Amino acid sequence: MLHYFTLILVCQLVGELLTTTLRLPVPGPVIGMVLLFCFLIFRGKIPVALEQTSDALLGNLSLLFVPAGVGVMLHFKLLEADMLPIGAALIVSTVLTIAVTALLMTWLGRRAGSPAGDGE
Amino acid sequence: MQDLRDIWVYLSASPLLHLTLTLVAYLVGNWIYRKGKMNPLLNPVLIAVTIVVACLLLTGTSYRDYFDGAQFVHFLLGPATVALAIPLYRQFEKVRRSGFAILASILAGSLTAMATAIGIGLLLGGSNDTLVSLAPKSVTAAVAMGISEQLGGLPSLTAVLVILTGILGAMLGPFVLNLLRIKDWSARGLALGTASHGIGTARALQVNDVAGAFAGLAMGLNALATAVLLPVLWYWIF
Numbered sequence: 001m002l003h004y005f006t007l008i009l010v011c012q013l014v015g016e017l018l019t020t021t022l023r024l025p026v027p028g029p030v031i032g033m034v035l036l037f038c039f040l041i042f043r044g045k046i047p048v049a050l051e052q053t054s055d056a057l058l059g060n061l062s063l064l065f066v067p068a069g070v071g072v073m074l075h076f077k078l079l080e081a082d083m084l085p086i087g088a089a090l091i092v093s094t095v096l097t098i099a100v101t102a103l104l105m106t107w108l109g110r111r112a113g114s115p116a117g118d119g120e
Numbered sequence: 121m122q123d124l125r126d127i128w129v130y131l132s133a134s135p136l137l138h139l140t141l142t143l144v145a146y147l148v149g150n151w152i153y154r155k156g157k158m159n160p161l162l163n164p165v166l167i168a169v170t171i172v173v174a175c176l177l178l179t180g181t182s183y184r185d186y187f188d189g190a191q192f193v194h195f196l197l198g199p200a201t202v203a204l205a206i207p208l209y210r211q212f213e214k215v216r217r218s219g220f221a222i223l224a225s226i227l228a229g230s231l232t233a234m235a236t237a238i239g240i241g242l243l244l245g246g247s248n249d250t251l252v253s254l255a256p257k258s259v260t261a262a263v264a265m266g267i268s269e270q271l272g273g274l275p276s277l278t279a280v281l282v283i284l285t286g287i288l289g290a291m292l293g294p295f296v297l298n299l300l301r302i303k304d305w306s307a308r309g310l311a312l313g314t315a316s317h318g319i320g321t322a323r324a325l326q327v328n329d330v331a332g333a334f335a336g337l338a339m340g341l342n343a344l345a346t347a348v349l350l351p352v353l354w355y356w357i358f
Contacts, residue, residue, distance in 0.1 A: 032201070033202050035205075036202050037209060039205075054207075064193055064318075065318060065322070066193065069169035070176070070187075073177070084244050084245075085240070086254065086281070090285055092240055094285055094315050098293050099300060102308060102311035104228050105221055105306065106304055
């Protein structure tokens, strides 16, 4: 497991180096994701220990957003001052984005004739 | 009393206290979420953040002091993003089959997110600072903060708006998708990842493997699309 955690860190590190030196508009970890994906294609399967490591990291992905979320306390004043435009923009824009993306994907998927998935 | 204060001074200076607070608050949030049969409205991030903020305000602790401890949890966001390659690889066949539909849908969603955020903010009289900070709200925090800074916004406000968008998407998304009768897991995941980045992806991963993989993919591609398109869109509007 330690091997693969190291591999993940190496992918992220190389990703960070690539984004800073080449001034790529994508964050290092996303490039790291692409690198790890390439590694998996090269290997042709997912090693069990890598699967365990990723399950441990992704199993509680929500937890990792808590420290950044607590940063909301720094901006209570600004949020209060612009509450209506911010609140409305966040809610309406997020709902519309979800609707547009999902509807277009379903429509294009149907046109391509791929079978519809099963529901919740 | 003096002893108690000494203990408090000692504890609040080490990362242990705030790291523990973060984990305990999250466990409480997750417990409530599971008890509520994973109802999206009981979002565990929202509950945990509320608990932590309340504790910090009650004890008069600054965010900076809190983050000194909590940064160890925060750090793992990077490796977790890299690890999204694994669910993606599991769905590789499915992704390859609908490559065009995926790219087109994410692009449309990305443009919708930017245009509607700016449009609604402008319409309701948001300040210029607020508008720039608001525009990249659907993108993963690191990219959103970079774009916001580039366009003259407030990166730390953007970070907060990004998290709020993530929580809102994870809370409201499932209802919107049910209302629209979207049953395809790939479309559901793609929508959550495009609109609400990692927090949407976290929700998608909990519900379905296919949805999780597509959400992670959408998060990465939307970061790219927004980073390239938003500066163009912004200078075109203003």
